Amino acid sequence: MKSQYILNLLAIGVLAMSCTNLNEELNSDLTKEQAQEFLNENTDVSTLLERAYRDFDNVFLQHEGSVWLLQEVSADGAIVPSRPSGWDNGGLYRQLHAHRWVPENNYVQSVWRNLNRGVFNSTNVLGFNPSPDVAAEARFLRAYFMFAILDLYNQVPFRNPGDNLLEPPTVFVGKEAIDFIIKEVEAALTDLPDNNPAYRASKNGARGFLARLYLNRGVYADRARPQFATEDMEKVIQYADEISGKEIDFYWDNFVPNNNEASSELLFTVEGRGGVRSHSLWVWLHAIFPAEINLPTGGGWNGFAAVGDLYDLFEESDIRRYYAHPLTRPHGYNAGFLTGQQYGPDGSPLNGVVFRKEISTLVGAGSYDGYRPVKYIPDYGNRNANADNDIVLIRYADVLLMKAEALMRIGRETDALLYVNKIRESRLASPFNFLTLDNLLEERGRELFWEGHRRQDLIRYGKFLNEWHLKPASDVRYLLYPIPPADVLANDNLTQNPDF
Secondary structure, X not given: OHHHHHHHXXXXXXXXXXXXXXXXXXXXXXXXXXXXXXXXXXXXXXXXXXXXXXXXXXXXXXXXXXXXXXXXXXXXXXXXXXXXXXXXXXXXXHHHHHOOOOOOOHHHHHHHHHHHHHHHHHHHHHOOOOOHHHHHHHHHHHHHXXXXXXXXXXXXXXXXXXXXXXXXXXXXXXXXXXXXXXXXXXXXXXXXXXXXXXXXXXXXXHHHHHHHHHHHHHHOOOOOOOOOOHHHHXXXXXXXXXXXXXXXXXXXXXXXXXXXXXXXXXXXXXXXEOOOEOOOHHHHHHHHOOOOOOEOOEOOOOOOEEOHHHHOOOOOOOOOOEEOOOOOHHHOOOEEEEOEEEEOOOXXXXXXXXXXXXXXXXXXXXXXXXXXXXXXXXXHHHOXXXXXXXXXXXXXXXXXXXXXXHHHHOOOHHHHXXXXXXXXXXXXXXXXXXXXXXXXXXHHHHHOOOOOOHHHHHHHOOOOOOOEOOEOOOOHHHHOOOOOHHHHHHOOOOOOOOOO
């Protein structure tokens, strides 16, 4: 057992590639305590923590193999039909939109493995005696990866630091998993910094995350029939109220280059560092734009589009639908949704580039079928380089909508309406006269379109299996994604999700 423990520690250090000064010989004569002391003294914990942060870079926003893809393309607002330019990809995108995915879907498999890698690398930090604030950041990151796994797959593999890597990890399932995750984030909250930027874990980020966890807690005991305990809803309200120094901001400042400084809403993001750090913003934008649209990095690939019903949710005055942004207008387009005839930077019409709202088929759609959302404003200051936009995971307006939902679910409709109208008025949309769960869900669709939450919202509202555009009503199995078959075979504690 002594030598096995040393093997575990060495494997963690080597896999993370962050141990330094390993010039001394390690051998089986070292005790467990000596091995731990050696590694603690020779490991750069800050590098380990940075590695865990970098695991967020592509798994949460990407045109393939991302949490965003599994949350949005499987829901009622995003669609990826095959076109003359391609985009069939063996039917992977069509499987997601039509709720026909299978265990062999490469995107479903890669998200599972990348999220579990994030859990591993976050846990790795905790094995090297970090300071309390670093440990709190690592626990927050690990919990965030674990929650994404829970939400998508319902089973969460878990190891404590120092566990035998030759043994299969423990697996938390459903309610057990959400309770563990909540406990972890609440424990981390005490030691998290107050003033970290949004791309680092902070007390405000944890409060926003805990609001989401408690709002969805009742889903994971029975996704087909979610329950919302009053005490959970009161926790949502409590954590929303504890967020300090944040306010509703100009909508598009949340998505511009340098949004970390421009916006007062951001609670937790994936950092983009202009010209330096890569994440998947550019490939995501390329997947939306056709070649004729003037992107900083050249023409686009023309695949993703909005379902027409999403566009129809917005009033004409709503700046979330259309805004002549000063960063996009010189290049011929607007923020919001690209509709109809498109124009070049000189104002001349782009030949044939006329976006139509309707998409009549998932196989063989026209090149310009479907309106195109512009959610993130392209970074023209870093032309042909990595964008400076931070990718938004939690922001204040989302938390206020969570609070409004919690208030609704405990019968406080009048109070909830105040928060929803505060957001709507800031977006130049007319205020609601009354609030129901249905129009609150629609408002989440408007405010948070294409931010990676829609599937989760629809499941919580009991609507994810409904029929919508080019998708029939679907079976209860599609409330979950299948676990990669090879991983089920490798871990006796995993069980394939039902009917896959």
